[in-house]
Amino acid sequence: MKNFLTVLTAIALFGLVACEGPAGPAGKDGSTGAAGQNAxxxxxxxxxxxxxxxxxxxxxxxxxxxxxxxxxxxxxxxxxxxxxxxxxxxxxxxxxxxxxxxxxxxxxxxxxxxxxxxxxxxxxxxxxxxxxxxxxxxxxxxxxxxxxxxxxxxxGQVKIFSLVKENTTKAFTGNTSAQLCVKCHQPRMTSQFLIGTTNLSWQPSNVVGTDTAKIYTSRWNNHVSGEGIQTMLGFGGVEFTGNTYTNSYHSTALQNKTLACADCHMATPIGNKGGGHTFKVGYIPEGSTTTSYNFAGCNTTACHGTSGVIAATSVKWIGVRSEMIAKVSQLAKLMLDSTVVGKWTVKKAGKFNPWVTFTTNASGDTVWAANANTGANALQITPAYKAGALWNLQMAMYEASHGIHNTAYTRSLLDASIAELKKP
Ligand code: HEC
Ligand code: HEC
Ligand code: HEC
Ligand code: HEC
Ligand code: HEC
Structure with missing residues (x-):
């Protein structure tokens, strides 16, 4: 009987909505619609x-x-x-x-x-x-x-793949809430540039060779959604030989379940601006035009609360973020410079073809994309492995925490890429 009443209540509530006007004609799937679709x-x-x-x-x-x-x-x-x-x-x-x-x-x-x-x-x-x-x-x-x-x-456990040829998938062993995030915040399975039979872009590789990288799409990356988790796991970049790649504590803690995405992104809320179910760390306070950050998640007892509280001016915050932003910009500028990357770039219509184009997004950040075109106009780089620097640029840029997710890995990728392009 109780069940019946509950259902009646539900029907009554929906009924109220339906009372608002005359019913329209039935849709293509009939008056009840296809089972479980768009309902x-x-x-x-x-x-x-x-x-x-x-x-x-x-x-x-x-x-x-x-x-x-x-x-x-x-x-x-x-x-x-x-x-x-x-x-x-x-x-x-x-x-x-x-x-x-x-x-x-x-x-x-x-x-x-x-x-x-x-x-x-x-x-x-x-x-x-x-x-x-x-x-x-x-x-x-x-x-x-x-x-x-x-x-x-x-x-539990989401297997994260990497588009770098020599990599295998890596299981993300985070806690339940982090696993939930990563079901979607992972590379796009439909990685366009590797699909089809024509215009396949070069698949990033760690191996030094002599072949030519042809890149046909400006979206030659992990779809904005994969760079974060790959960075947190400390893989997915093109790792130039002769360099060491290390990880920060955030990476370890995420994998051993001490830390979850929600600890930083859903920390104690500041109204409807940051934290909680806004999922935001950065937010614009009332009456301001500049971004503030919710450090509640950082400064808990087990974390930075006991050893050097994080604030806007902390080296561990502004120091890391400015360093990564500057390095991304430095790396991108090398790719615009014909005297630097010109020697590895196939000319287009007889002229130097820069590796990147840039635009400014709504937040005022510079977005660097592969300067790619279809067919004969592909961005072509010889030897191919040098294009790994462009891959890493995308990794560091779309890892939108600017190094907070895994400072050491982001720094390793950027430093190695800058050094690689500076080689004669
Ligand atoms: C445990 C919490 C919970 C209970 C109990 C609950 N609801 Fe909900 N309900 C929600 C949430 C959360 C939403 C989504 C609100 C949103 O999307 O912002 C929702 C949405 C709805 C909506 C859609 C509203 C809209 O704006 O689209 C209807 C209708 C609804 N509930 C009816 C009911 C009825 C009828 C009952 C009792 C039989 C009920 N709910 C009991 C949590 C609950
Ligand atoms: C993208 C996933 C996601 C969405 C969407 C989401 N939540 Fe949550 N919710 C979470 C996570 C993760 C937590 C746990 C947060 C934590 O561990 O601090 C949570 C916790 C909660 C809790 C606290 C649970 C408890 O019993 O203590 C409530 C209540 C809640 N969510 C309601 C909502 C409502 C209402 C909505 C829609 C307006 C919503 N959630 C949308 C992920 C989500
Ligand atoms: C069902 C898939 C799904 C789940 C689960 C999910 N997200 Fe998302 N998330 C998305 C998508 C898709 C977007 C981009 C939305 C858009 O562009 O319209 C997004 C956007 C975001 C953004 C804003 C990104 C930006 O560029 O401003 C944050 C932050 C975020 N998610 C954090 C989380 C966290 C933390 C969790 C886990 C508690 C989570 N998400 C769970 C799919 C998901
Ligand atoms: C694996 C899950 C996943 C799949 C599949 C996926 N996306 Fe996304 N997408 C995301 C997430 C998560 C974000 C937000 C990432 C962030 O802001 O950090 C996003 C962001 C975006 C954005 C905004 C950022 C941008 O690149 O401009 C667009 C547009 C977008 N997706 C389009 C698509 C389209 C079109 C498809 C299908 C061809 C697709 N996505 C498939 C997870 C996915
Ligand atoms: C140690 C704290 C921390 C953890 C853990 C963490 N993030 Fe972040 N994340 C940040 C910070 C800080 C930013 C930059 C926020 C900003 O600039 O507004 C960020 C940025 C992002 C963004 C870009 C959108 C935005 O709001 O700027 C997404 C999406 C994201 N994180 C998803 C995740 C997911 C998914 C996880 C877990 C797998 C995770 N993060 C774990 C701190 C964290």
Missing amino acids: GFVYFEGFKADLKCAQCHAPNDVDTTFRVITKEIQYETSGHKELGNYDRNTTTCAGCHTNEGFFERTQRGVANETFTINAASGPMVNQNYPSSSPVGCFTCHAPHIRGNFTFRDTV
């Missing part, structure tokens, strides 16, 4: 028996358990919602960019996912999701079917 989890996952709606759908003074409203407000400013790329909803993209696509992945079991870099799409999702919604509460949690906010997906 949103809220609807097709169902409700737990005896679920008390008012426990969560209530003001904060009633919902003292979960404080759902607070999280909803914080989430409005999260990149997941704010950046708006949830229109990337086809089979190759929806698995990470949409609520619905990730649900399909979890239904099939993310534990069994194996991504093949040369496959046309990778076993991402089986269908397009034309009316997709952004990654949201129901992507990471399953509140209606469970009545709580445990993680929807609790499968």
Whole structure:
């Protein structure tokens, strides 16, 4: 009987919405729609028996358990919602960019996912999701079917692949919440430049050879989503011989479960600006135009709280970040200089072809992309392995923490790349 009442309540709530106007004609899949498609989890996952709606759908003074409203407000400013790329909803993209696509992945079991870099799409999702919604509460949690906010997906160990020829996949052994992030914050399985039969770009390699690298796409990188986790694992860059590559404590701590993404990205919230469900470390305070940072996650007892508190002026913060930003810029400028990289660059229409182009993004940062074109206009570099410096530039730039995720590895990659290009 209780179950029946709960369902009735749910129907009554939905009914209210339906009362607003005359019903439109049935869609192409009939009045009930195709099973489980474009309906949103809220609807097709169902409700737990005896679920008390008012426990969560209530003001904060009633919902003292979960404080759902607070999280909803914080989430409005999260990149997941704010950046708006949830229109990337086809089979190759929806698995990470949409609520619905990730649900399909979890239904099939993310534990069994194996991504093949040369496959046309990778076993991402089986269908397009034309009316997709952004990654949201129901992507990471399953509140209606469970009545709580445990993680929807609790499968451990994500295998991260690398596009560098000699590398093999590396298992990320972080804690449950970090595993959740990395299901999506990993390289794109549909790595375009290696797919197809024509215009295949050079696959980065650590091996010194004499062949020519041809690069046909300005997106010759790990899709912005893979550089972070690869950096945290200390691999995925082109490692020039004769250099040493080391890792910082953050890398170790993430892998031995002492530290999680959430510790820094979801630290004690500052209203709806930073921390908590904004997932932001950097935020713009009220009445300001410059970025502040939420250091609550850094300065906990087990971490920097006891040994040198982190602040905006700390060497471990501004020192590291300015160093990496300067080195990225220095490396990119070498790639614009014909006297430096000219000797390894195949001329285009008789003229020097710089390795990078640059634009300024909304945050005022310079974005360096491979200066690539299709067909005969590919960016061509001989010997090919020197192009590894361009790969590493992309690694360090899209590892958007500017060295905080793994200072030592980012520094090693940048230093080795600069030294490599300075060789005669
Ligand atoms: C454990 C917490 C929890 C309980 C209990 C709960 N909900 Fe929800 N519900 C949520 C969350 C979280 C959302 C998503 C809010 C968001 O996206 O901002 C949601 C969304 C919804 C939506 C969609 C609202 C929209 O704006 O699209 C409906 C409808 C809904 N719930 C109905 C119910 C009904 C009916 C019950 C009781 C049978 C119920 N909920 C019980 C947490 C809960
Ligand atoms: C493995 C999961 C994954 C897949 C698959 C994926 N993306 Fe993404 N994508 C991400 C993540 C995560 C980000 C945000 C990364 C960040 O900002 O650090 C992102 C960022 C983006 C951005 C904004 C940054 C940029 O490069 O301009 C665009 C646009 C984008 N993706 C398009 C696509 C398209 C189109 C597809 C399908 C062809 C796709 N993505 C497939 C995870 C994925
Ligand atoms: C991208 C994944 C993600 C999304 C989307 C997300 N959460 Fe969470 N949520 C988390 C993580 C991770 C934690 C644990 C944070 C920690 O360990 O500090 C959490 C914790 C929570 C908790 C605390 C759980 C408890 O019982 O103590 C609540 C409540 C919650 N989330 C509600 C929401 C609501 C409401 C939304 C939508 C507005 C939402 N979450 C969206 C990842 C997510
Ligand atoms: C279901 C896939 C998915 C999960 C799970 C997920 N993310 Fe994301 N995340 C994305 C995508 C996709 C974007 C880019 C959104 C866009 O461009 O519209 C993104 C964006 C972000 C951004 C903003 C990036 C920017 O460039 O400003 C941060 C920060 C972030 N995620 C952190 C996290 C953390 C921390 C977790 C785990 C608690 C997590 N994400 C879990 C898919 C996911
Ligand atoms: C030691 C703290 C720390 C940990 C752990 C950490 N990050 Fe970050 N992350 C940062 C900082 C600091 C930035 C730069 C923020 C800024 O400039 O606003 C950043 C930037 C990012 C960005 C770029 C978007 C943004 O908000 O600037 C993404 C996406 C991201 N991290 C994802 C992750 C994921 C996924 C994990 C876990 C696998 C993780 N991070 C672990 C500190 C951390």
